[in-house]
Amino acid sequence: MKAAVLREVNKPLEIEDVQHGDPGPREVLVRTVAAGVCHSDLHFQNGAYPYALPVVLGHESAGVVEAVGDMVHYVKPGDRVITCLSAFCGHCEHCLTGHMSLCQAPELQRAPGEPPRLAKNGEAINQFLNLSSFAEYMLVHEHAIAKIREDMPLDRAALIGCGVTTGVGAVIHTAKVEPGSMVAVIGCGGVGLAAVNGAAIAGAVRVIAIDQVPSKLELARTFGATDLVNAAEVDPVQAVRELTGGGVHHAFEAIGLKVTAQQAFKMVGRGGTATIIGMIPVGTMVEIHGPELLAEKKLQGSNMGSNRFRVDMPRFVDFYLQGKLHLDEMISGRIGLADVNDAFAQLQTGEVARNVILFE
Template structure:
């Protein structure tokens, strides 16, 4: 099958032939229908997070089940599915206390062992599976707990977005921060994840929803999907603007870029008792500094991984919300591209001007 392989870090992706195995007992072979280009892929291509090479990147996808392993009962060929990197074991302490996105066995029992044939090979050697998925490929061979079945009337390109960016942004609002109706929200960064957080805030019934970005076209989309106010961070002090607009700061600030400066800004935008939720991937080793005195005002700063999701529950609900018109996903797809155009797609992402490119497989 055709796949996009990352051989060196930093580096571009090479479209080449990759061999995919047959499903083991608890594995599912999925024909990839659509795969979104996510900023996290870029973090690994640029080397701000380590990963073994060669690897097939991609982790935001939807497709159709082609074959299932002997122990799989949940899925059958023909099922439409969304993949999620939050693959869970179902029995560790995190899974059993209702936090499967933090599963302790993610890279242990949901992957193949070193003594087994790898799921993916390139030129006869192992091609490391990226985040248990590797979606930039015509097929994905994954553990059954990396998938959720969805309605067949859901367009698969929009479903793919739910697989990472949308789940991450909406989940940060619903599950990590638990925004209450009427509370004020600021979202820093209006890429795919930030736009999803804005929508989560709208659906949760937040009061004022303030979008912050440096790119006017992204702020325009933010308004379309639910922001009540916008702040262009290139035109002055965004923190001061948000504090002034809200008469003292917001209940919840979300950081959806992954930078020290914007994480600190999120904390700075809080009212007394407010909570900053950092969604973005801050490079390893970078420290975030806040004024310790502010903790006496019960301000909090917390992380969010993949929106603290319970994706088997959450994703079908998000599909329903799209199909009944509450979750706007059409606005978030910038362009449909071919696998061969993937490097150009990431180049566009680096300019910061687009929301989401989605690869379509025939």
């Protein structure tokens, strides 16, 4: 099968012929139909986050079950699924206390000594975050997929695989935004737009979208933003304080920078919470002004929207089909696998919401 392989940090992905194994116990072979290009893929491509190489990147996808291994009862060939990197074991402390997105059980991957899921002529290729979606097939643990209804278009379903689950989940699960809250979202890429949309669904009375690219701010309005702040023109902290008379209840950072994480903390009012979604590079420290903690301000991280994805993803599909989630507007381009390096270049400009790779 064709797959996009990262062999060296900061080098283009190479489209190579890679082999996948047969599904073993509890494994599912999925034919990839669509895969979104998320900024997190870029963080691993450029080394901001290290990963064992060579690796097939990609982690935001949807497809059709091709074959299942022993003991798989959840899906059968022909079922439509969304993948999720938050594969869960179901019996660790995190899983049993309802925090499945924090599960790190090693059993979701094949054990050392077993044949690898991905290989090229005998050379093992690493699987990325339990998935490796930039490939025509994915061989995954059955706990890395959610089954969805048949009438959901799979190019838009792919977006739910990471960006939507992350952005909406940060709002409704991690931060538990109450109806009537005032919310600010810094960064209007796929993840930030999903957070804006999630805030609107949660009943936020004000949703302030912040970006540096005017077209992204306009797009944010479609997703439910009530106010727009161009951070290239004004100080976003001051702008949010003025718009809200002292600060928002919830700020979300959806970029992955020290400066914007600090802005998120500064723009929440007394008792408010800043939730950092962006992947801040390894080694970077985030600073806050200590006395602001006396105002009971909180700073927290959010991983994959604190999801329970087998419950969440079918609900997000329903939201889309009811017109509440704006996935059509999130797709900036439909591209081929060979265009993946161009999609990475576009991500750096901030101009795109999501490029989606189509495999058919």
